[in-house]
Amino acid sequence: MYDVIVVGAGPGGSAAAKRCAQSGLNTLLLERKKLPRDKVCSGMVMGPWARDIIQQEFGTIPPEILVDPGQLSGHMMHVPGAQPQRILCQTPLAWRKDLDFWMIQIAQQDGVEIWDGAKVMQVNQKAGACTVRMMQGKTSQELKSKFVIGADGGASAVRKSLFPLLKVQYSVPMRECYGGALDLEKDYFHWFFPKYRPRPRFGLNHKGDCFLIEGSGIKELRNEIIQILVKYGFNPRSKAIWKDACLIPRLHEALMAGSFCPAQGNILLVGDAAGLLLPITFEGIGTALKSGILAADSIARSIKEGKAAAGIYLRKSQSILRAIRCLHSWNKKLEQAATKGSSELSKALKAAYGQTLNVS
Numbered sequence: 270m271y272d273v274i275v276v277g278a279g280p281g282g283s284a285a286a287k288r289c290a291q292s293g294l295n296t297l298l299l300e301r302k303k304l305p306r307d308k309v310c311s312g313m314v315m316g317p318w319a320r321d322i323i324q325q326e327f328g329t330i331p332p333e334i335l336v337d338p339g340q341l342s343g344h345m346m347h348v349p350g351a352q353p354q355r356i357l358c359q360t361p362l363a364w365r366k367d368l369d370f371w372m373i374q375i376a377q378q379d380g381v382e383i384w385d386g387a388k389v390m391q392v393n394q395k396a397g398a399c400t401v402r403m404m405q406g407k408t409s410q411e412l413k414s415k416f417v418i419g420a421d422g423g424a425s426a427v428r429k430s431l432f433p434l435l436k437v438q439y440s441v442p443m444r445e446c447y448g449g450a451l452d453l454e455k456d457y458f459h460w461f462f463p464k465y466r467p468r469p470r471f472g473l474n475h476k477g478d479c480f481l482i483e484g485s486g487i488k489e490l491r492n493e494i495i496q497i498l499v500k501y502g503f504n505p506r507s508k509a510i511w512k513d514a515c516l517i518p519r520l521h522e523a524l525m526a527g528s529f530c531p532a533q534g535n536i537l538l539v540g541d542a543a544g545l546l547l548p549i550t551f552e553g554i555g556t557a558l559k560s561g562i563l564a565a566d567s568i569a570r571s572i573k574e575g576k577a578a579a580g581i582y583l584r585k586s587q588s589i590l591r592a593i594r595c596l597h598s599w600n601k602k603l604e605q606a607a608t609k610g611s612s613e614l615s616k617a618l619k620a621a622y623g624q625t626l627n628v629s
């Protein structure tokens with residue numbers, strides 16, 4: 270019997286597990302993939318939650334974990350027909366494989382037991398005890414714990430176990446990695462809005478000796494991407510070195526309406542599993558870390574006070590919901606700005622993205 274089983278070795282899982290172990294709880298973390306593993310992500314440590322929680326919980330990110338250019342100077346918004354808008358914001362840049370592995374190793378040093386290659390299939394709870402069914406290779410095992418933290422990302426198996434009837438729509442962002450560099454400032458993350466609207470959009474950033482084209486819109490915008498990037502030296506015949514994609518659950522409306530509450534009894538969902546990405550930029554490292562910490566603290570308090578962990582966690586996570594609500598309201602404002610022309614849209618995008626980056 271473990272005190273806590275944490276599912277998933279992303280930022281949400283490592284922060285939650287580390288904090289549980291530090292509170293003296295016997296903590297097991299289960300990760301489906303072999304570690305270290307990569308994650309579809311730009312790897313920008315952006316916003317105060319990400320920056321401050323990493324610093325407080327894990328320390329300064331070692332330079333070898335960062336990838337050239339190491340620190341971005343900020344973000345640049347490109348709307349056709351308008352001057353590019355810069356948002357100045359120092360942002361550490363890493364491959365998630367390196368960043369997440371660094372954090373999970375620190376969690377392990379703090380006493381978290383970690384099993385990788387361990388895929389959770391189903392989670393149940395009865396009379397205050399949880400059962401976690403998982404597969405390691407071809408072997409199926411049932412584990413017991415008092416609490417479970419589901420930090421298993423967008424397509425969360427823990428969420429599906431807890432809310433089998435919840436209907437979830439997903440976005441499918443993709444990444445394409447090309448060798449070399451384009452004639453764009455390498456220390457900026459570039460957002461392009463080729464349709465004169467906030468969406469569809471695509472992002473471009475340089476990492477080491479390659480550059481990445483990213484976003485949910487890249488299939489739909491193929492012709493526009495080529496037309497725009499050719500101006501910066503992109504060879505339209507070049508082939509991506511690799512491509513990948515993932516699922517992002519679209520749960521903001523349900524979270525704001527209260528029709529989906531990411532916890533029940535002794536099972537708490539954090540990060541992408543709970544749909545807690547910030548609207549506008551879809552930054553989620555900061556919210557994963559923040560919710561991971563809140564979930565761990567809620568469990569510690571639940572044990573101390575004998576109150577239900579879910580209730581404590583749902584109250585604590587109101588700060589994240591407030592940020593989501595506030596940023597979500599930008600969606601309408603951005604659509605309205607788009608009807609007033611490129612320059613208005615460009616200014617509104619700078620304000621909305623700027624607010625997302627500074628949220629805490």
Ligand SMILES: Cc1cc2nc3c(=O)[nH]c(=O)nc-3n(C[C@H](O)[C@H](O)[C@H](O)COP(=O)(O)OP(=O)(O)OC[C@H]3O[C@@H](n4cnc5c(N)ncnc54)[C@H](O)[C@@H]3O)c2cc1C
Binds near residue numbers: 299390421540
């Ligand atoms: C294209 C793109 C770019 C992005 N760029 C940024 C960015 O620059 N900055 C930012 O802050 N956010 C960014 N995000 C969002 C960010 O990647 C996520 O919000 C963040 O990774 C969420 O962390 P998490 O810990 O909740 O989940 P994850 O990081 O997804 O970790 C979940 C873990 O759970 C494991 N897992 C899944 N299922 C199981 C199972 N059944 N059993 C056991 N383990 C399981 C997974 O293998 C994974 O290791 C981006 C997202 C996308 C798609």
